[in-house]
Amino acid sequence: MVEMERAGLPTVSFTAAGFVKDARRSAQAFGLTALPIAVVPLPLTNQTPEEVRRAVDGCIDQVIQGLTESPATIVEAPAAGPAAERLTIEGADTLDALDRMNGLFLERGWSDAFPLVPPTPDRVERMLGGTRRARDEVVAVLEPGFGVGTVEKIAINAVMAGCRPEHLPVLLAAVEAVADPRFLLRIAAMSTGPHAPLILVNGPIVRQLGINSGRCALGPGAPSFPNVVIGRALRLVYMNVGQAYPGLMDMDTIGSANKFSLCAAENEEANPWEPFHVEKGFDRDQSTVTVQTVYGQTDVLDFANTTPERILQTVVSAATNIAIGSTGRWLEGHWADPRTKVTVRDHGLVMLCPEHAAIIAKHGWSKADIRRFLYENARMPFRLLRWTKEPSTLIAGRPDLQWLLQHPDLELPIFEVPDCFEIAVVGGPAGRSMYFYGAHEPVTKPIER
Amino acid sequence: MRLEVLNPQAATIEQTVKAAHRPSDLQGKRIGLYWNLKAGGDHALTRAAELLTERLPGVTFKRYWGEVGSLFRMATASDVERIAAECDAVIGTTSD
Numbered sequence: 363m364v365e366m367e368r369a370g371l372p373t374v375s376f377t378a379a380g381f382v383k384d385a386r387r388s389a390q391a392f393g394l395t396a397l398p399i400a401v402v403p404l405p406l407t408n409q410t411p412e413e414v415r416r417a418v419d420g421c422i423d424q425v426i427q428g429l430t431e432s433p434a435t436i437v438e439a440p441a442a443g444p445a446a447e448r449l450t451i452e453g454a455d456t457l458d459a460l461d462r463m464n465g466l467f468l469e470r471g472w473s474d475a476f477p478l479v480p481p482t483p484d485r486v487e488r489m490l491g492g493t494r495r496a497r498d499e500v501v502a503v504l505e506p507g508f509g510v511g512t513v514e515k516i517a518i519n520a521v522m523a524g525c526r527p528e529h530l531p532v533l534l535a536a537v538e539a540v541a542d543p544r545f546l547l548r549i550a551a552m553s554t555g556p557h558a559p560l561i562l563v564n565g566p567i568v569r570q571l572g573i574n575s576g577r578c579a580l581g582p583g584a585p586s587f588p589n590v591v592i593g594r595a596l597r598l599v600y601m602n603v604g605q606a607y608p609g610l611m612d613m614d615t616i617g618s619a620n621k622f623s624l625c626a627a628e629n630e631e632a633n634p635w636e637p638f639h640v641e642k643g644f645d646r647d648q649s650t651v652t653v654q655t656v657y658g659q660t661d662v663l664d665f666a667n668t669t670p671e672r673i674l675q676t677v678v679s680a681a682t683n684i685a686i687g688s689t690g691r692w693l694e695g696h697w698a699d700p701r702t703k704v705t706v707r708d709h710g711l712v713m714l715c716p717e718h719a720a721i722i723a724k725h726g727w728s729k730a731d732i733r734r735f736l737y738e739n740a741r742m743p744f745r746l747l748r749w750t751k752e753p754s755t756l757i758a759g760r761p762d763l764q765w766l767l768q769h770p771d772l773e774l775p776i777f778e779v780p781d782c783f784e785i786a787v788v789g790g791p792a793g794r795s796m797y798f799y800g801a802h803e804p805v806t807k808p809i810e811r
Numbered sequence: 812m813r814l815e816v817l818n819p820q821a822a823t824i825e826q827t828v829k830a831a832h833r834p835s836d837l838q839g840k841r842i843g844l845y846w847n848l849k850a851g852g853d854h855a856l857t858r859a860a861e862l863l864t865e866r867l868p869g870v871t872f873k874r875y876w877g878e879v880g881s882l883f884r885m886a887t888a889s890d891v892e893r894i895a896a897e898c899d900a901v902i903g904t905t906s907d
Contacts, residue, residue, distance in 0.1 A: 363845075363903050364828050365886065369895040371843075372831045375903040376855050385906045393826030399906065406851030406905050414854040422862045429837060429900045433830045451814040459814040472819050481817045509821035518819045554907065603821040613907065691881050694848070698879035700887045705879070751882065755848045758876055759884060 364392035374398040374428030376418075378405040384613050388552070391507050391605070398428030445470065448483070467522075471607045474597055474622060481521040489517040492527030493534060494811060501534055502541030505548040507605025511537055516595075519602055523595035528571055529588055531811045532651055533595050536561055537603075539653040539805040540596070543704040546697055546802045550655040551606035555687060556618035557801055559596055560656045560711070561589075561625035562786055564639035565649030567809055568627040575627035577790030586625075593623030596653075620658065626788050632716035633787035634723035641729070642806040654711055654784065654804035657686055662718075662795040670722040673793075674735050677712055680797040681740045681783075682776060688801055690747035692778035693766070694759050697802055709782045711798040712736070715789040733780035740777070745770035834899065839869035843898035846876050847883045852904035859902055873897060 363373045377385045377399040389397035401424065402417040409417070418425075451466060453459025463480050467473040479485070490497050490513065497514040504511050513534065520533050540547050540559060550557040563573050574586040581590045600606040608614065614621075630637045639650040660683075664676040683689060688708035696705040712732070714722070722732060744766050748756070757764055766772065777783065784804055788796075834840060842863065844856040860872045875894055877884030886894070894901060 363901070363906075365888070365891045366845075366894065366901050366903075367831045368828045369891050370831045371891075371895050371898060372833045372900040373903055374901075375906045376852070377906045381907040388906075391823070391826075393828035394830060396830060398830075402855070405907055406855050407849060409851050411851075411854040414851050415858040418855050418858040418862065422859065425859055425902060426837065426863070426866075429842075429902075430833050430835060432833055445818050445820065447818050449816050449818060451816065453812045453814065455812050456814075459812045463814055463816055467819075470820075480814055481819060482815060483817060486817055503824060504821075508824040508826070510824060511821055515819065515821045518817050522819060598819065602819040605823065687882065694881045695884075696879075697881045698885070700877065700879050700885040700890075703879060703887060708881075752850050754853050755850065755882065758846070758853070759848055759880075 363397055364389060364394045367394055367397065372429045374400050374425050376400050376402055376406065379403055381405070381613065383610060387610055388506060396433035398433050400424035400428060472602055474594065474601070478522040479524050481518040485521045486514070486518050489521050489525065489527050489530055490514065492530035495534065501537050504537070504541055504599070504604035506552050506611045509603040509605050511599065511603040515603055516599055519598040520595045523598055524591040525595050529592050531809050532563060532567065532571070532592050533599070535651040535807045535809040536592070536596050536653055537599055539651060539807045542805040543699045543702045544706050544803050545653065545655070545805045546699060546706060547604065550801065551600055551604055552611055552613055554613050554615045555801070556614055556616065556620065556657055557655045558618055558620035558624050560654045560798060561593055561596065562638060562652040562654070563625070563627040563649070564630065564637050564652070565809070566647060567649035568630070573627040575629040575788060579626035579788050580624065589625040589627070590623050593625035597621055597623065618658065620656065624656070628786050629716060629788050632719065634719055635729050638786045639806055644806065644808065649809040650806050651809055652804050652806040654709065654798070655801040656711065657688070657799040657801055659796050659798045662797050663793070664718065665793045668721060670725050670727045671735070673718050673721060674732060675739065677795065677797055678736060678739045681710055681736065682742050683799065684742070684746050684749045686799040688799060689776045690774065693747070693763060694755060706803045707778055707782050709784050709800045709803050710777065711784040711786065711800050711804070713786050713788045713796040713798065715793060715795045716787060717791065717793045718795045719787045729785050732785055733783045736783045737775055737777065737780035741773045741775050743771045744774055747774055747776070837863065837867045837870055837900065840899040841871050841873065841897065843894045843901040844872050844874045845886070845894065845901050845903040846874065847885065847905060848876055848880070849883050849905040855904050856902060
């Protein structure tokens with residue numbers, strides 16, 4: 363809507379009362395804090411047409427006002443208080459100063475709410491020693507707040523998360539991944555859904571840094587120390603660089619423990635196929651980081667079956683979930699960044715445990731065979747595929763597919779093409795794989811030291 | 812004890828967009844109804860058009876949604892250009 367104002371069009375947007383702060387901050391990020399809104403009591407979703415009509419009846423004067431009165435007379439910009447680049451915290455002793463620093467960072471919204479390591483100038487300097495990149499180099503500008511992610515700012519957040527200097531290059535590559543237009547960071551960071559960045563590390567750096575790819579790879583605990591702190595640092599970067607602060611620009615309805623930290627390495631030794639990053643076009647000896655937005659995951663317990671078909675049928679059972687936003691969303695069209703028009707399909711991620719992977723490979727199945735099986739079997743009737751979606755969105759967005767409305771029992775795949783199923787091998791012994799419900803597309807970047 | 816720490820918050824790229832000039836009234840104006848395909852938004856725009864038609868003689872409406880996107884749609888530069896050429900003002904939904 364800001365772009366429409368820029369083009370000379372007066373606008374007004376319906377906004378639910380619980381999202382006014384978010385709307386203001388988003389509009390501010392795009393350059394027009396005073397973008398006019400008409401406030402309805404509740405989101406328009408999950409309401410009957412009659413309830414929506416009543417909500418509009420209650421704010422039609424705001425609509426007229428928004429289109430006919432100068433916005434500056436209606437809205438005041440929120441107060442912005444830039445803090446100093448260096449802060450001095452006084453305490454009775456070291457622990458008291460640390461408590462006060464954590465209190466201050468909580469107050470300012472800079473914390474994920476766990477205690478932080480103090481980003482002292484010395485610690486940040488040591489962290490910067492983990493990369494050859496200049497401290498003032500801009501790694502990425504992160505949405506939704508268009509924060510300038512310099513190496514130094516990312517390093518400060520890495521210190522706070524507990525990272526060591528050797529972890530910094532992994533984090534820098536992860537930041538580059540989430541800034542890629544294919545990642546659709548603005549949607550992932552601001553949504554009402556529990557979108558969390560899942561980090562997957564490949565290549566020699568896994569062994570060099572001791573990133574856990576085996577038992578308990580996703581943590582918690584000492585074996586996953588690098589995983590936990592790298593994942594945590596990316597969350598802090600989302601907040602302190604991208605400004606995805608909870609309740610302000612991160613409008614997640616319930617939230618998710620996945621958002622604190624979600625990082626694993628691929629267990630390449632136990633992978634009977636080519637590693638994940640090689641599939642993405644990188645050399646085996648190139649270390650990479652992949653980031654995929656996920657809504658959540660489910661355990662895929664299968665101790666009983668000994669054939670690819672039966673094990674993958676268990677994965678199919680997990681994947682065919684009508685409560686997940688990406689299920690069947692391909693019918694509405696492709697995601698895209700409106701500026702670059704880069705189009706993106708939703709992807710799901712199968713984390714196969716080594717035992718399941720070995721059984722599948724032993725029968726001569728390739729990853730392409732797995733994808734084909736999942737694509738052909740993870741299907742459901744059209745009426746279930748669109749259980750949470752209104753017919754009107756299909757009619758408007760994909761008029762070429764309107765005919766499907768007359769065929770509610772037609773079986774359709776949850777994803778548009780087999781390649782929408784990503785496959786990685788992670789974990790230790792025992793037949794428990796994991797299926798991640800993904801949003802958008804994974805992005806892989808090389809790790810440069 | 813004094814603890815000196817660095818600020819983790821990044822600077823932001825500040826953009827400034829001037830709000831469009833507003834007409835003093837909407838009579839006879841062409842109003843775009845922009846729906847991003849979020850559920851319920853179409854009903855809200857329909858009702859807004861009904862209410863404005865009752866109050867404002869000669870007002871006309873045209874519906875739009877974004878060129879790109881999936882379950883919700885976003886407007887591209889060419890969408891904005893087209894709407895600006897065809898309308899005098901826009902009502903949008905939904906910013907949640």
